[in-house]
Every structure is written in structure tokens, then in C-alpha cells.
């Protein structure tokens with residue numbers, strides 16, 4: 670079940686996604702942290718952030734709409750209280766999702782994180798649809814993306830994964846830009862900009878008015894984006910978007926992902942990541958797949 674991803678050795682290609690797995694340590698009694706490849710922390714900013722006012726999570730048909738707005742404890746508290754207990758799980762790779770309102774803030778967070786042990790890689794969040802500055806503002810404009818990634822790569826002592834937004838015309842093009850600026854890998858996709866309205870009250874259901882759609886509703890689109898990106902850029906991909914079953918994970922790998930992330934599924938079943946890691950192993954056994962890594966990009970295309 671091992672896979673190598675951007676210099677990281679993962680015991681399984683299943684990784685818990687940012688914003689759906691806290692800071693990891695909250696899950697230690699729910700999930701066997703050493704059975705999953707790792708997890709990505711909630712987006713960490715220089716200062717603590719309270720996020721948006723409630724309501725900020727709404728259930729939708731086959732999905733979930735959120736406008737959390739990057740609530741987090743800030744880098745200092747993360748390093749002092751959240752990271753140290755994770756050293757009990759050395760096989761579980763800790764990927765820190767980094768967020769800033771300005772290029773300088775992204776770099777400050779990275780420089781602070783560089784000073785400690787126990788972090789495997791950084792995931793640069795340039796795709797949050799729920800904040801009014803930073804985030805998606807960088808991920809939606811090729812020039813801003815290129816500048817941020819170039820600076821972040823210079824600042825970083827660890828592999829740099831760039832998390833891309835699906836809210837652009839071509840994710841594959843943004844992946845090319847990220848690679849050109851020095852990204853070691855890309856994650857895709859973040860949530861899709863969306864909204865929900867209550868017809869009775871005539872009001873938006875989220876206080877932020879719009880939010881990000883995730884879960885099974887987005888899976889076919891996310892899969893297409895991973896497929897297109899894998900065909901146009903030679904860079905490892907962490908695929909995600911609506912993965913619920915082991916077969917979903919296999920589909921993302923066939924489309925070109927080296928490993929996958931599981932997000933919304935953990936809201937329905939907090940054990941989802943471990944269930945998927947075990948389920949993928951069983952799937953490989955039942956389908957005579959000796960090495961899960963052999964699935965990456967193994968999609969059979971119709972002959973033309």
C-alpha cells in the first residue's frame with residue numbers, strides 16, 4: 670500500500686483532507702493515525718482567526734456547502750499545543766495547510782513552521798473560496814499564483830504542494846504555472862463556489878451568502894480535472910473531491926493521482942479515512958493489484 674509522493678513515503682495513499690480532520694490529534698482515539706498515509710491540517714495563518722459567523726455549514730443534495738472562513742488557532746498555538754503530541758505517530762505524515770492574506774503572511778507562516786521538526790510538507794492554500802482576500806485571489810490569477818509559489822518555494826525547507834481551485838477556466842493551466850514556479854506537487858480540488866437559498870425566508874442559508882461545495886456532488890468534475898491535469902503536467906497530484914468509497918479512490922488514481930484526500934466523508938463518518946485505507950487494501954487484494962502505486966495513471970482509454 671506504500672506510495673512515494675513528492676519525497677514523502679506514505680504507508681497508504683489515503684490522506685485526510687484539510688478542514689475536515691482538525692489538527693489531526695483530535696482524531697487519535699477515533700482513527701488509527703498510522704493506518705492512513707497522513708493528514709492535512711486546517712489552514713494555518715500567522716494569527717488566530719475566528720472564521721465567519723454561523724450558519725456556516727449546510728447540507729445539500731449529495732454534498733455539503735461550507736463557509737467556515739479559515740477559523741484556526743494560528744501558527745504559534747499550533748506549534749505549541751497541536752503538533753508535539755503528534756510525534757507519537759511517526760508513520761503518519763503531517764502536512765500543514767498554509768494560508769495568508771498577503772504574500773508576506775504566507776512566507777511568515779512557512780518560515781515559522783520551518784523551525785520545527787515533525788512536519789512532512791506544506792500545502793499552500795491558494796484556493797479558499799470563503800475569505801474576501803488572500804486564498805482564491807492568488808489561485809485564480811496566473812501571475813499572482815506564479816509570484817506566490819516562487820517566493821514560497823524559496824522560503825520553504827520542505828516539499829511544497831500547491832492546492833488549486835476548481836473555480837478557474839483551466840486547472841491544468843494553473844498546475845503548469847505552479848510547477849513552473851517551483852511547486853513539488855499539486856492538490857486538487859478545493860471546493861466549488863456555490864450558494865443555497867431558503868425559499869420561505871428568501872434569505873441565503875449561509876451568513877457568508879456563498880460557500881464552497883464539496884462531497885459526492887463534485888466527484889465527477891474533480892475527477893475530470895485530475896485527469897486533465899495529469900495529462901498536461903508532469904507533477905505528482907493529490908486528488909480529491911467526493912471520495913467516499915475505496916472505488917472512488919481507485920478512480921482518482923487511475924485518472925492520474927499518486928495519492929488522494931478524503932474530506933467531507935469524515936463529517937458523515939469520522940472513521941472514513943481509516944475505513945478507506947483498509948477498504949483500498951481489500952480492493953487491491955480482491956483485484957490482484959500487487960502494488961497500489963501501479964494504479965496511478967493506469968486509465969485505459971478507448972482506441973481512436
Ligand SMILES: Cc1cc2nc3c(=O)[nH]c(=O)nc-3n(C[C@H](O)[C@H](O)[C@H](O)COP(=O)(O)O)c2cc1C
Nearest residue numbers: 686687688712735794858859883884910911932933
Ligand atoms: C468544512 C470544510 C473546511 C475546509 N477547510 C479547508 C481549509 O482550511 N483549507 C483547504 O485547503 N481546504 C479546506 N477544505 C476543502 C477540502 O480540504 C477539500 O479540498 C474539499 O472539501 C473537497 O474534498 P471532499 O469532497 O472530499 O470534501 C475544507 C472543506 C470543508 C468541507
